[in-house]
Amino acid sequence: MSSEPVSLDLDRRSFMKASALAGGLALGGGATGHALAQDGSGEPPDGALGDEGELVKSVCNYCSVGCGFKGERKGDAFIGMEPWFENPHNNGSLCSKGASIYGTEHSEKRLKHPMKLEGGEWTKISWNDAMEEITSEFDRIRQEFGPDSVMWMGSAHFSNEDAYAFRKLAALFGTTNVDHQARICHSTTVSGLANTWGYGAMTNTLNDYRNYDLLFIIGQNPAEAHPISMQHVLEGQKRGGKIINIDPRYTKTSAHADEFHRMRPGTDVALMMGIMRYLRDQGELDRDMLADRVQGWPDVEVELDQYDLDTVADITWISRESIEHLGDQFIEHKPNIQIEWAMGGTQHNNGTQNIRSYALTGLATSGIGRAGGGMQVMRGHANVQGATDLGPNSHILPGYYSVESPGSWAYWTDVWNQSPWTSGNVSFKELYDRYDVMSKRKYEESSGEATSTFAFEGNDIETRSMMFQKGITVARWYDAALPQEERQNNAELYQPSPLKAMLIQGHSANSISEMDKQKRAMENLDLLVIADIFPSVASVMHDREDGVILLPVASQYEHHGSLTNTHRSVQWRDPVRPPGHNSKTDMEIIQLLADGLGFGEHFDWGSGPELYNGRSTYENCLREINLGVRTIGYQQSPERLQQHKEYDWAFSTETLRADAPGTPVDGDYWMLPWPCWGDEHPGTPILWRDDTDPREGGFDFRARWGATAPTRQQWNELVASSEAPDRPDYPFAETVNRQGQAGLGMLRAPYTPDWNTGYNGRVEGVPQYPGFSTVWPEDITNPTAMSLPYRYAHDPTKSVFDTARALIRKANQGTLRPQGAASDINPQEYSQYDSKQPDPPTGRGKARAVAWNFLDVVPVHREPVESPRPDLVERWPANGQQTNFFRLDQDNAATQKTSTQAAQQQGMNTILTSGRQVEHQGGGSETRSNLFTADLQPHMYAEIHPDMA
Numbered sequence: 001m002s003s004e005p006v007s008l009d010l011d012r013r014s015f016m017k018a019s020a021l022a023g024g025l026a027l028g029g030g031a032t033g034h035a036l037a038q039d040g041s042g043e044p045p046d047g048a049l050g051d052e053g054e055l056v057k058s059v060c061n062y063c064s065v066g067c068g069f070k071g072e073r074k075g076d077a078f079i080g081m082e083p084w085f086e087n088p089h090n091n092g093s094l095c096s097k098g099a100s101i102y103g104t105e106h107s108e109k110r111l112k113h114p115m116k117l118e119g120g121e122w123t124k125i126s127w128n129d130a131m132e133e134i135t136s137e138f139d140r141i142r143q144e145f146g147p148d149s150v151m152w153m154g155s156a157h158f159s160n161e162d163a164y165a166f167r168k169l170a171a172l173f174g175t176t177n178v179d180h181q182a183r184i185c186h187s188t189t190v191s192g193l194a195n196t197w198g199y200g201a202m203t204n205t206l207n208d209y210r211n212y213d214l215l216f217i218i219g220q221n222p223a224e225a226h227p228i229s230m231q232h233v234l235e236g237q238k239r240g241g242k243i244i245n246i247d248p249r250y251t252k253t254s255a256h257a258d259e260f261h262r263m264r265p266g267t268d269v270a271l272m273m274g275i276m277r278y279l280r281d282q283g284e285l286d287r288d289m290l291a292d293r294v295q296g297w298p299d300v301e302v303e304l305d306q307y308d309l310d311t312v313a314d315i316t317w318i319s320r321e322s323i324e325h326l327g328d329q330f331i332e333h334k335p336n337i338q339i340e341w342a343m344g345g346t347q348h349n350n351g352t353q354n355i356r357s358y359a360l361t362g363l364a365t366s367g368i369g370r371a372g373g374g375m376q377v378m379r380g381h382a383n384v385q386g387a388t389d390l391g392p393n394s395h396i397l398p399g400y401y402s403v404e405s406p407g408s409w410a411y412w413t414d415v416w417n418q419s420p421w422t423s424g425n426v427s428f429k430e431l432y433d434r435y436d437v438m439s440k441r442k443y444e445e446s447s448g449e450a451t452s453t454f455a456f457e458g459n460d461i462e463t464r465s466m467m468f469q470k471g472i473t474v475a476r477w478y479d480a481a482l483p484q485e486e487r488q489n490n491a492e493l494y495q496p497s498p499l500k501a502m503l504i505q506g507h508s509a510n511s512i513s514e515m516d517k518q519k520r521a522m523e524n525l526d527l528l529v530i531a532d533i534f535p536s537v538a539s540v541m542h543d544r545e546d547g548v549i550l551l552p553v554a555s556q557y558e559h560h561g562s563l564t565n566t567h568r569s570v571q572w573r574d575p576v577r578p579p580g581h582n583s584k585t586d587m588e589i590i591q592l593l594a595d596g597l598g599f600g601e602h603f604d605w606g607s608g609p610e611l612y613n614g615r616s617t618y619e620n621c622l623r624e625i626n627l628g629v630r631t632i633g634y635q636q637s638p639e640r641l642q643q644h645k646e647y648d649w650a651f652s653t654e655t656l657r658a659d660a661p662g663t664p665v666d667g668d669y670w671m672l673p674w675p676c677w678g679d680e681h682p683g684t685p686i687l688w689r690d691d692t693d694p695r696e697g698g699f700d701f702r703a704r705w706g707a708t709a710p711t712r713q714q715w716n717e718l719v720a721s722s723e724a725p726d727r728p729d730y731p732f733a734e735t736v737n738r739q740g741q742a743g744l745g746m747l748r749a750p751y752t753p754d755w756n757t758g759y760n761g762r763v764e765g766v767p768q769y770p771g772f773s774t775v776w777p778e779d780i781t782n783p784t785a786m787s788l789p790y791r792y793a794h795d796p797t798k799s800v801f802d803t804a805r806a807l808i809r810k811a812n813q814g815t816l817r818p819q820g821a822a823s824d825i826n827p828q829e830y831s832q833y834d835s836k837q838p839d840p841p842t843g844r845g846k847a848r849a850v851a852w853n854f855l856d857v858v859p860v861h862r863e864p865v866e867s868p869r870p871d872l873v874e875r876w877p878a879n880g881q882q883t884n885f886f887r888l889d890q891d892n893a894a895t896q897k898t899s900t901q902a903a904q905q906q907g908m909n910t911i912l913t914s915g916r917q918v919e920h921q922g923g924g925s926e927t928r929s930n931l932f933t934a935d936l937q938p939h940m941y942a943e944i945h946p947d948m949a
């Protein structure tokens with residue numbers, strides 16, 4: 001970072017200069033705004049009395065629908081809200097949460113100054129003192145106990161840039177102990193979907209709800225959780241679509257549905273397998289889809305034999321007749337069937353398999369890769385998708401590059417070293433040296449292999465480096481701060497020392513279970529830092545007297561940046577006003593922490609007075625993201641995103657596409673849903689559409705798992721080397737039995753799509769384009785220009801083989817960026833893939849019916865850990881021991897046994913359902929701090945089954 005001192009505070013003049021304002025509308029009034037915009041000191045903020053009023057296009061930060069609104073500003077005051085009618089997501093509407101933004105912004109309960117708990121008293125401290133104390137204490141802990149003793153807990157309501165910066169901060173500090181809320185809400189979705197077809201995201205758009213024939217809502221209540229999405233849902237119903245709602249509770253969504261079926265919680269797999277079994281028995285599975293685009297289906301069919309409808313009825317508490325009726329509905333309405341879920345589907349010990357069972361049902365009914373079909377994954381917080389893609393995750397680097405691979409680290413070190421938008425330099429070895437190593441005993445016991453050293457990029461690297469170990473998760477962070485005897489199942493901790501300090505930034509502790517353990521864990525820390533817009537539960541749930549610092553964070557309407565909504569659109573947002581009170585933006589806090597910890601030069605995006613809050617800070621950070629995140633097509637330039645706002649009128653609410661010849665946005669989809677492969681790509685509103693040209697967003701399933709699934713011999717070798725899950729039986733026995741070795745093929749067979757009229761008709765199945773996830777454009781200052789693999793993939797005259805050869809040529813000429821990106825490419829391995837055709841860079845593969853890396857390779861019903869049916873636990877137990885699972889042992893089967901026995905001993909045979917009371921944002925702290933939405937919070941309740949009642 002420049003040694004020149006810079007102003008840390010954005011004054012009004014630079015704020016006005018930095019803001020991208022859409023409008024210039026004169027607004028009347030403003031007295032209320034003046035009063036509300038006061039900073040708590042009794043003084044009106046600078047400029048609040050100015051004459052000009054302006055409207056700023058912003059995006060609601062409560063849920064992942066991403067509704068737009070116009071914030072009214074006068075001077076530096078946020079004085080009101082107006083509808084943004086042209087925004088194609090919401091056409092001007094907001095739900096009660098969105099409409100309350102103004103009240104939240106001006107809430108008296110906002111944290112206004114940095115605070116410190118000393119001798120049981122909260123006292124104000126300056127930002128300088130707070131940052132000095134935090135960074136020196138984190139540094140002391142790093143020296144004394146190692147970098148893994150600090151936990152970095154980030155947020156799904158960060159902007160994309162905040163999320164990315166937070167992940168980078170932890171990486172440069174030297175730990176993978178960094179995580180955020182999506183771990184407990186949708187990590188099972190990501191795992192389930194990504195392991196089926198390559199990407200773990202919502203396949204279709206919110207607007208595409210208008211096109212279903214059947215909407216199957218399971219474990220989600222959009223009428224309350226995502227009210228504006230419900231407008232599209234009801235539009236679909238008005239057009240003749242049918243809604244079936246499956247839930248343990250009768251909700252407001254149930255009231256809108258055409259049918260409601262009450263299920264026992266945690267039995268989704270049994271229900272979906274039962275429906276697929278019924279379809280099979282009726283001869284109604286889509287055999288063409290399963291043969292052409294899915295690998296391993298025969299082994300699913302064998303598993304369906306376990307799910308006769310009487311068994312399914314017994315497990316789910318949905319009658320046999322109702323299951324048959326549901327099956328008939330699938331038959332009547334396929335293929336335009338959408339399956340929608342949220343936390344009701346994901347938050348189970350068997351959550352990943354729930355998601356897999358939905359995905360397989362979608363494949364079996366041909367609902368994937370078409371408008372009106374797909375997997376409608378509804379995220380909670382505004383930026384769950386973006387934060388997961390780019391940010392604080394303990395097992396991946398931005399863009400899903402695994403921390404377990406040294407290659408991932410080398411790649412991201414290159415990005416951070418060469419980024420033209422920061423002044424920092426770092427080599428792989430320098431970064432590696434910041435990480436601790438696991439003890440020999442722990443490493444060998446948990447991995448089943450001897451510790452070793454290997455050569456990597458000219459360095460001797462240890463396999464047991466903590467750099468390559470997944471970090472602790474949000475879900476069980478507390479166990480890492482407790483003594484072993486207090487941890488769940490007395491678990492070992494696979495890192496050198498327990499946690500000693502934690503930063504919780506934008507994350508409320510009450511969204512995590514085990515409150516008592518969290519409380520005790522917080523009390524064990526040397527320092528607890530909480531950065532939030534409101535004092536959150538974590539500020540007060542412990543009984544500490546000292547060692548807590550609270551940092552006031554600016555709202556998301558007080559700085560620039562982008563956020564990715566639930567359907568992958570990357571929306572740009574401008575600030576309605578500068579940071580309120582004595583708060584700072586998340587980005588500025590991250591930059592100050594990096595400065596204090598000695599590596600601020602990697603975070604100096606922006607320049608001059610814009611260094612912290614200015615637009616160029618966020619734009620330059622996004623450009624660095626554009627450069628690095630090549631796996632999922634994050635090549636949406638800030639300029640294009642801002643242009644979309646300017647030409648908002650051009651975009652259709654029906655399709656999200658701009659039909660405006662002569663404008664720069666013509667043909668684009670609103671806010672370029674990822675993958676967007678570069679400046680020439682319109683974005684991808686619907687994943688896996690093989691009826692669309694790839695240059696227009698067309699896709700086949702990602703060819704992520706090579707050309708073939710493991711043969712029996714390869715499987716046996718994997719088992720012998722302990723690389724396969726603990727499952728000696730070959731997972732493709734039935735597939736090979738019915739289809740021979742050809743059934744193991746993971747690439748799609750040739751087919752003839754309508755769009756391919758200009759290129760001899762047929763397209764071939766091909767592997768992923770070499771270098772697509774690692775090669776940059778030639779001019780890295782222009783990171784959204786298409787890289788060579790992207791260009792060649794789209795080019796009808798180029799093939800996968802051509803791409804491999806061209807990359808090697810460039811590498812030999814020394815012009816490939818980053819250097820070494822083609823080091824493991826052998827063109828001869830691609831010689832058989834010489835079909836010259838337009839492709840997605842991710843190749844043309846098949847979906848996996850059998851996810852052979854999972855413990856349950858095909859979905860299996862597993863009784864909930866707390867089950868009221870001990871008889872079912874015996875047949876369908878939870879999965880057992882997992883060693884060093886994100887640095888802690890886990891044994892769901894043992895926990896299930898203990899809790900089931902305890903329930904039995906106490907004569908319990910009743911399920912009491914309760915909704916989570918952390919709806920809304922930040923564990924509810926924002927909405928509870930707002931007079932209007934606090935009133936909307938649901939009351940506590942308990943429900944029992946009517947038969948029992």
Ligand code: SF4
Nearest residue numbers: 060062063067095098
């Ligand atoms: S909370 Fe969600 S549905 Fe409501 S206005 Fe905000 S983004 Fe839209």
